[in-house]
Amino acid sequence: MSFTRMDIRRTFDILPQLQQKYNKPDCFAAKINGQYTPISTDAAVEKVNQVSLGLRSLGVGKDDKVAIISMNRPEWMFADFGIAQLGATSVPMYPSITVEDYKYIFSDADVKAVFVSDKKLLDKVREATQGLNIPPQNVFTFDKVEGARHFSELLDLGKQGNPADLEPLKAAVQPDDLLTLIYTSGTTGQPKGVMLTHNNILSNCRNAQRFVPVTKDDKALSFLPLCHIFERMVTHIYLINGVSIYYAESMETIADNLREVKPEIFTTVPRLLEKVYDKIVAKGHSLEGTKKQLFFWALNLGLKYDNQQNHGFFYNTQLALANKLIFNKWREALGSNLRCIVSGGGALQPRLARVFWAAGIPVMEGYGLTETSPVIAVGGYEPDNNMIGTVGPSSIIRR
Structure with missing residues (x-):
């Protein structure tokens, strides 16, 4: 499925397409009380509109900055789209950064409101906002936290509004308007804010999606942080193609969640793929006799694969x-059901790519930067367009 510049010009233009073409019972899904609970396309769009209307009633408007501090979950995306529909700018922040970094970003970006997932992160936000000249006026939690304003309160505010009132606000948002401000790690001092427009991300989706073999019948497991541009951009590709997105509970539960969700695709970083490989090899070492010999015979075959x-x-x-x-x-x-794995965020050791390809699990390796929205080059799903140890179509490398 391809899309044109006219079809989707702003990220939130994905939403009406989702309803018209891919209206599904499980647009998103998250683990609640021990089982995956689906959220339909219609329910997701309704919540996005409620976020927009709720924020608008609190005075958030075009060009205002709103922070999102949370692990991956459906509410992250509701907040992101809801902010974008107002022409406001999302400021995603890593949950693990320091209170000092929170304080700096709140001040530098002039953050007006904050979405935060749980009590632990709320405590960090409260500490970070102490002493600020103009602290964020509205803070909402995705989890219910005593003494805090819950996300449902914002949705209730939104229910008092009319979604039709959002149309002129959405119409005023241009493709080159600022969508998000992503602060990269402060390896050269304080964090630096990368300014990305709607068109920055969508142009990347247009160029990258032909490499991602997904359909409306597929599921993706999401666990790389949405505050990182890699997972966020790929999420837009998923939604453009009607893929259902299931969120892992945590980094520690990925193995269990893979077996539960049975996804066709997921994105990862090399270190996590290395951990998967190490666990598989460790299990091989625990075998005995013929089973152990067969395991390492197969592994050695895989390591020679090209x-x-x-x-x-x-x-x-x-x-x-x-x-x-x-x-x-x-x-x-x-x-x-895995059709392929997309790896980015660092160089993938060729031995890992070889053995997964040999096992019938193609690995597409990509390279990019936050500043490039992010993909610069990625290997294809087909062997003819994927050369292990490189990024980009192998046909280009051969020429």
Whole structure:
């Protein structure tokens, strides 16, 4: 599925397309009381509009800055789209940064309101806002926290408004208006705010989505931080293509969530893929006798794999047997339905790419920067457009 500049000019233009083309019972899903609870497309759009109307009633308008401090969850996206529909600017912040960094960003960005997930982060926000000349006037929590204003209060304010009133506000938002202000880590001093427009992110989606093999029938598991541009941009690609987005409970539960959700795709960073590989190898070491020998026979076959060449009849026959005896269990551990993994945020060791490709799990490696919204180059899903150890179409490299 492709989209044109006219179809989706601002990020929130994705929402009416979702309703018209991909109206689903599970647009988003999160784990609540031990099980995944779906949120329909209509319910998601309704909540986005309530966020916009609620913020508007509190005086938030075009060009105002609103912070989001939370791990991945549906409310993150409701807040992000709701802010964007007003022509305001979201300021996503890493939950793990220091109170001093919070204080600096609140002041530097002139943040007017804050969405924060839980009590622990709320305490950090409260500490960070002490002593500010103009602290954020409105702070809402996604979890219910005693003594704090809950997200539902904002939605209730929004219910008092009329979604039709948002149309002129949305119409005033231009593709080159500032969508988000992302503060990168302060390795060269204090954090620096990267200014990205609607068109920055959507132009990246237009150019990158042909590399992402997804359909409206697919599910994605999301666990890389949405406050990072990589996961956020890919999320827009998912939604443009009608993919259902399921959120992992935490970094510690990814393995369990993969088996529960059975996604067709997820994004990751090399370190997490390395951990998956290490766990699989550790399990191999715990085997005994013939099972252990078969495991490491298959692993060694995988480590020799090259998606750019035909290894010959003997190797291919062995690999087919390894996939039937050993690698099928790897795919089961990742949910059984996985079509591909997208890796970014650092260089992926070629040995990892080789063994996952050999196991029937293509790994697409990308490279980019926050300032480039973020993708500069990415390997394709097809072997002809993916050369292990590189980023970008392999046909370009061969030329």
